[in-house]
Amino acid sequence: MKIVMVGSGYVGLVSGACLADFGHDVVCIDKDAGKIERLHQGIMPIYEPGLAELVASNVKAGRLSFSTDLSSAIDGAQAIFIAVGTPSRRGDGHADLTYVYAVAQEVAENLKTPAVVVTKSTVPVGTGDEVERIIRDSGTATQFAVVSNPEFLREGAAIGDFKRPDRIVIGAEDEWARSVMSEVYRPLFLNKAPILFTSRRSSELIKYAANAFLATKITFINEMADLCEKVGGDVQDVARGIGLDGRIGSKFLHAGPGYGGSCFPKDTLALLKTAEDYNSPVRIVEAVVHVNDSRKRAMGRKVIEALGGDARGKRIALLGLTFKPNTDDMRDAPSIAIVQALQDAGADVVAYDPEGMEIAAPMLPNVTMAKGTYDAVAGADAVVLVTEWDAFRGIDLDRVGQLARGKVLVDLRNVFNPAEVRAAGFTYSSVGRP
Structure with a gap:
């Protein structure tokens, strides 16, 4: 054919x-x-x-x-x-x-x-x-x-x-x-x-409905992560506990800095516009868009809090810039809002991403692009894991501790074992975990 x-x-x-x-x-x-x-x-x-x-x-x-x-x-x-x-x-x-x-x-x-x-x-x-x-x-x-x-x-x-x-x-x-x-x-x-x-119209709506539902799952577990931090729960246990329910499923229940990329942000907005045009409001999707937008910048504040509330003059290393691993896509990536929040607070930001730096550089003109993971963390007052690339999962924490100026690690993807990170001498902050 x-x-x-x-x-x-x-x-x-x-x-x-x-x-x-x-x-x-x-x-x-x-x-x-x-x-x-x-x-x-x-x-x-x-x-x-x-x-x-x-x-x-x-x-x-x-x-x-x-x-x-x-x-x-x-x-x-x-x-x-x-x-x-x-x-x-x-x-x-x-x-x-x-x-x-x-x-x-x-x-x-x-x-x-x-x-x-x-x-x-x-x-x-x-x-x-x-x-x-x-x-x-x-x-x-x-x-x-x-x-x-x-x-x-x-x-x-x-x-x-x-x-x-x-x-x-x-x-x-x-x-x-x-x-x-x-x-x-x-x-x-x-x-x-x-x-x-x-029918053709049903097919067109299926795509938007699917992405809006997945975006809702992500946003829901992110809000549960915030609640876990307040009440002393562990969002990974919560996600596992509800995900084992066949009616819910375990996918898209990973707490993090919010969704980004080429689909969810634009598709949820387009669905809202369609609903508005037909006078059929989708209030849940409205809330999802609002909460997700707010969350990205809130992750910047989370890093500042890990530094004791003051980031002025501090050097912060971001590991990962793309909205997810195994892509060079920077569209609506949480890293963009995080960098803006950190720079507004007076921080100096250095970053490394295995594939996304060429695209990210013009979007983040005041961020120093490092040559590798350990180049990025050298002299940093805090290290922040933003994107869960495999290359970051097995980093040598002892080496990071020797290279960094401050031993603060903020894990926005819950990749690391808290006990191991603390045993390496770091002050550790993750998402929705004690």
Whole structure:
């Protein structure tokens, strides 16, 4: 099957490479000529474990290619995926659909053979209706259908998520579109991945509802962590105790500095805007957004408290900057608000991240980027674990104690054993633990 993937960013490139690995003939399109040229050279625009190797093997096999020319690529394509960005629109938080509609218009002007147009981008309810209108109003005489097929990829584990999904959601309004999409995902039938066929609007809402629910779980356990600190409980025991309940589950119950990344922040805001437009308030999601925003800066205050309430003139080492490990994504990362709070308090911040420093540097212009973990902690009055990269889990605490000026360790991910840290002579502060 010939497939065109419009958008060669995180979702488009991972999806395109995986579909090519299934045996489809995939062309990934992007307007950014520089990005396409780098992809031709084997240079990935993002860090995702295993992606470079997957792309290289499928390019070599002739199943995956890259281009800036959508008009010629869609000739003969049976499925055209729209996987462009839908960032939060300034002012109201609604998803900016400019790129989605621009692709729809270009497809409409060049569609000559029957094809299913698939919105892979995360889009508000009703977007598929507008994409269909754009193509229909173009006067195209060929058969087409517009389908919603949201992605559920976790950064850092995206390839595994695509190839071994919990579910595949397809919102289609006719049988022909369902049959084409079934053929796209036929290789996954061997894994018995459940395919859920719904209406297009239901599919669009499923994506937002899923992310809002996961964001709610994160925010809930973070508030329980705060309560644990007040009453003397241990949030890890609380999370384990409630997570063993099959109705709740253990995933996304890890207390920390708040959620970030490319999905949860913008998707919760977009869901709020949709609810407002339809006069159907989602108060729980409103609270989640507010609590999460407040929490990030509160983590900066937590570090200051660990220093005795005064950070002026102190050197603070941050280990990790990205919103989660195994990605270079800095979008809405808690580290940004934490750095701002520390700098507002007069602290000097130095940081190290295994993959995110190149992207983080222009976002955090007054932060010193270290060459490694031990370079970052040298001379620090406090060490703060912000992102739980594996490289930080086994650090030599004795060596850190020798290099640092002050023996204060703030663990915002509850990675370390409190007894071991204190035995190494550190004043230790974690999240929701005694």
